[in-house]
Amino acid sequence: xxxxxxxxLGEGWRKLVVDGVAVTPVSLRRGPALKVVxxxxxxxxxxxxxxxxxxxxxxxxxxxxxxxxDGDVHARRTKKGKWLVSRGKASxxxxxxxxHDRERQRLLPxxxxxxxxxxxxxxxxxxLQHYVExxxxxxxxxxxxxRVVDAGCGxxxxxxxxxxxxxxxxxxxxxxxxxxxxxxxxxxRGIAEQLGYxxxxxxxxxxxxxxxxxxIDLLVSLHACDTATDEAIAAGxxxxxxxxxxxxxxxxxxxxxxxxxxxxxxxxxxxLGRQADLVTDALRAAALEMLGYRVDVIEFVSAEHxxxxxxxxxxxxxxxxxxxxxxxxxxxxRDRWQVEPSIERLLGDRxxxxxxx
Numbered sequence: 001x002x003x004x005x006x007x008x009l010g011e012g013w014r015k016l017v018v019d020g021v022a023v024t025p026v027s028l029r030r031g032p033a034l035k036v037v038x039x040x041x042x043x044x045x046x047x048x049x050x051x052x053x054x055x056x057x058x059x060x061x062x063x064x065x066x067x068x069x070d071g072d073v074h075a076r077r078t079k080k081g082k083w084l085v086s087r088g089k090a091s092x093x094x095x096x097x098x099x100h101d102r103e104r105q106r107l108l109p110x111x112x113x114x115x116x117x118x119x120x121x122x123x124x125x126x127x128l129q130h131y132v133e134x135x136x137x138x139x140x141x142x143x144x145x146x147r148v149v150d151a152g153c154g155x156x157x158x159x160x161x162x163x164x165x166x167x168x169x170x171x172x173x174x175x176x177x178x179x180x181x182x183x184x185x186x187x188x189r190g191i192a193e194q195l196g197y198x199x200x201x202x203x204x205x206x207x208x209x210x211x212x213x214x215x216i217d218l219l220v221s222l223h224a225c226d227t228a229t230d231e232a233i234a235a236g237x238x239x240x241x242x243x244x245x246x247x248x249x250x251x252x253x254x255x256x257x258x259x260x261x262x263x264x265x266x267x268x269x270x271x272l273g274r275q276a277d278l279v280t281d282a283l284r285a286a287a288l289e290m291l292g293y294r295v296d297v298i299e300f301v302s303a304e305h306x307x308x309x310x311x312x313x314x315x316x317x318x319x320x321x322x323x324x325x326x327x328x329x330x331x332x333x334r335d336r337w338q339v340e341p342s343i344e345r346l347l348g349d350r351x352x353x354x355x356x357x
Contacts, residue, residue: 001075001085004066004073005054005055007068008054008066009050009054012068012070013025013066013067013068015168016067017063017064017065017066017067018063018065019057019064019142020142021036021037021038021057022037022038022168023035023036023057026044031046033046034047034053036053061077063077063144063170064170065169067090067168071088071090072088073086073087074086074088074170106129107129107132107133107165107168108128108129108164108165108168113195114157114195117194117195118155118157118191120157124157128161129161131158131161131222131300132162134300134311135162135218136165137313138218138243138313140243141169143171143217144172145171145174146171146172146174146217147212147215147216148162148173148174148216148219148220149178149207149210149216149218149219149236149239149241150177150219150220150222151207151210151219151220151221151224151231151236152221152222152224152232154179154188155188155191156175156177156191158222159175159200159220160188160197162175163200172199173199173200174200175201176202176203176210176212177200177201177202178202178206180204180206181204185202185203185204188202189201206231207221207231207232207235208234208235212239215239215240215242216236216240217241217242217243219235219236219239219241219243219244220244220245220246221233221245221247222246222247223249224249226249226252230284230341230342230343233246233284233288233343233346234346237347241316242315243313243314244293244312244314245311245313246284246311247310248277248280248281248312251273251276251277251280253280253341254279254280254337255273257337257338257339257340258279258339277310279339281310283333283334284312284343285297285326286326286327287347287351288312289322289323289325290323290326290330290351290352291323291347292316292317292319293314293315293316294315294319295312296312296314297310297312298311298313331353334353
């Protein structure tokens with residue numbers, strides 16, 4: 001372990017991950033430094049302060065992963081306090097230090113094998129990097145193993161990126177991708193096999209039919225059409241997901257229910273559709289908050305890529321005050337627009353609002 005510490009104090013390595021805290025060398029105008037990323041927090045540590053900071057990180061560490069061009073070093077502390085150190089091939093080849101004034105720091109290297117295997121466009125790569133950036137704010141990255149279910153995974157580029165990012169951090173992301181299209185499943189299985197991602201498996205089944213052998217850490221569903229997003233949210237709750245992340249697509253259900261309410265706002269089809277989008281996602285967010293989740297409604301991709309750019313990022317963090325407020329807001333919004341959203345039907349008795357009709 002002392003050799004690993006000495007290596008981390010030197011130069012030539014690309015990334016150091018200590019229990020989910022990622023450290024990378026950077027070049028500043030005033031000299032070399034270290035960028036330290038812990039969840040959503042990022043700070044820059046001057047090179048002369050790095051030895052003290054490194055010792056603080058290692059003092060209570062359980063897992064350490066050092067990536068370098070000539071090979072990776074893994075260290076794990078046993079329950080008895082003994083360090084088990086192993087060495088392996090380099091995860092990827094990229095420069096040891098990067099300019100600090102980049103337009104955007106890449107969480108996955110530009111030459112990562114994932115991009116070659118999936119043959120995605122540059123725009124899609126930027127979207128993928130943005131997706132990983134948004135999800136790294138979730139506290140689950142502090143864990144050694146993360147169990148992820150992707151509902152309606154399609155070609156699963158985004159979820160495979162989570163597997164890749166987990167490997168960069170030294171965290172095992174056990175992915176289950178679900179899709180009702182068997183041909184799509186065969187395609188994505190081939191991509192995962194090509195990448196050597198044995199922690200990823202894919203099943204040709206609907207999310208409502210999927211059963212897990214235990215609680216999952218994260219359920220994701222991206223660009224699911226209409227009520228498929230509601231089905232994914234309900235499945236995440238049923239499976240005990242610690243985090244639920246959805247990026248809805250079309251919202252036909254409530255648009256049809258609201259259509260009869262003709263006024264200046266709703267007379268035009270385009271405006272009606274946008275209003276239905278807002279009402280639908282607001283009800284979904286409130287439903288999740290009633291069930292103990294803290295929900296952020298954020299922009300997923302820039303509007304020039306798609307008009308559907310909303311993400312609901314939910315983390316289980318029970319709060320009675322938040323749940324009570326959400327229940328009142330849900331009932332008021334539902335009754336004001338006179339709608340019957342699928343999220344309420346799918347969650348059933350878990351959602352304590354039916355008596356407020």
